[in-house]
Amino acid sequence: MIFILLTLFTLVTLRKSREIVKMQRRLNQVYEYAFGEMYDTVLNVDTVKANVNERLSTAQYKTHFQKGFNIFVKQQNIWKFFQTWQNRVSSFGFIIIFGAALFMLREGSLSIGEFVMVIGYMSMIYRPFWNLTHNIRTLQRGTTAIERAAKLLDQSTEAYDDPRAERLKETKGHFVFKNVCFAYKKDKGPVLTDISFEVNPGEVVALVGESGVGKSTLVSLLSRYYAPISGEIFLDGIRLNNISLKDLRKNIAVVPQEVMLFNDTIKNNIKYGKVGVADEEIFRAAQAANAHEFIEKFSKKYDQIVGERGIKLSTGQKQRVAIARALLRDPKILILDEATSALDSQSEKLVQEALARLIKGKTTFIIAHRLSTVRHADKIIVMDKGRIVQTGTHEELIRQDGLYKHLCSLQHVYL
Ligand SMILES: Nc1ncnc2c1ncn2[C@@H]1O[C@H](COP(=O)(O)OP(=O)(O)OP(=O)(O)O)[C@@H](O)[C@H]1O
Ligand SMILES: [Mg+2]
Structure with a gap:
């Protein structure tokens, strides 16, 4: 009898547990x-306010x-049923054994x-058994949480210190792309097709094309955020895949399309990624980036906190902080993803001046949205559509009746 009760107890516990675990995951x-x-x-929040969308956003949270x-509530109801049932079975078992003992007496x-x-x-015997059934709840909650954490921990980490990788102390910044193809997902169409080109040390290469043609994707392959699905990229004649990832990224500085800063002081934002630099070096970098002047105007100067994502700075100021950071690191390779939003002419001039100082002597990839800035590349x-359709200097390309000429005429650049 006791055996039957225990089996029944275990079966129902297992069945209901599975249901509860499924619910916990959901x-x-x-x-x-x-x-x-x-x-x-x-x-x-700015976008929400600008679109007077507060009500809709609030309604959405409420629904979720x-x-x-x-x-x-459903899960609690199952627990309630489960516990009542457990109580009944165990009380029933206790009564039977007590009755049997009384009978034998x-x-x-x-x-x-x-x-x-x-x-x-x-x-x-009952006390620990009782505790165990009651602790199942805590245990199950814990195991679903562990499951989720384990999934995160299972994500493979980038091999920064692969001992088999080739070390790259000094790079010349000589890139060769050979028939590179890339897709974000295997079942989706290719984003880059048959990309081949060469960049000599110290050259400035401008990537132009309409939105979504794959310019940012192409430069993300340089830092190996993604790997090509076919074809090869070489840096100084070494396959990019064989180079130590740490060394590769140390040699590349990126000034992104949207500069994000840490909610820290301007000084710490500039020296980010480079420990132990003297203040003088930071000031020099800020001066070369045309940032020193506006920083000096803050009440706390270099100790001014920039707010989350750098909210207290204007777009042009954030860009100049990012340029100062790149100047301080002074790597051989530079990637500039030009901001899509136009700056006012004064700010634009300051940024362009700072960029001119930054790219000196570096292999530079500029993703240019304003064609006026690529003339000197x-x-x-x-x-176009993930392929290279034209290559050349401004003068060469403008003489051809191709996409470049068309893009220039759209932006009213003097031909
Ligand atoms: N992380 C991603 N996952 C999946 N698809 C992506 C991802 N990033 C970009 N894409 C897709 O790849 C294509 C190329 O995007 P990419 O950002 O390289 O374009 P772009 O030329 O830099 O455009 P823009 O001038 O607007 O910055 C687009 O169709 C885009 O939707
Ligand atoms: Mg882009």
């Missing part, structure tokens, strides 16, 4: 989405959190002493 998913959405809206709450097969002993042992690569 609950985690729903809350993760709801909190993610909330975080996203807080970051984009309500969904989570409904699952939570009356029959004379148990003495009073033995009877007390049986009841005592039963309580001793040694080589212009014109892209």
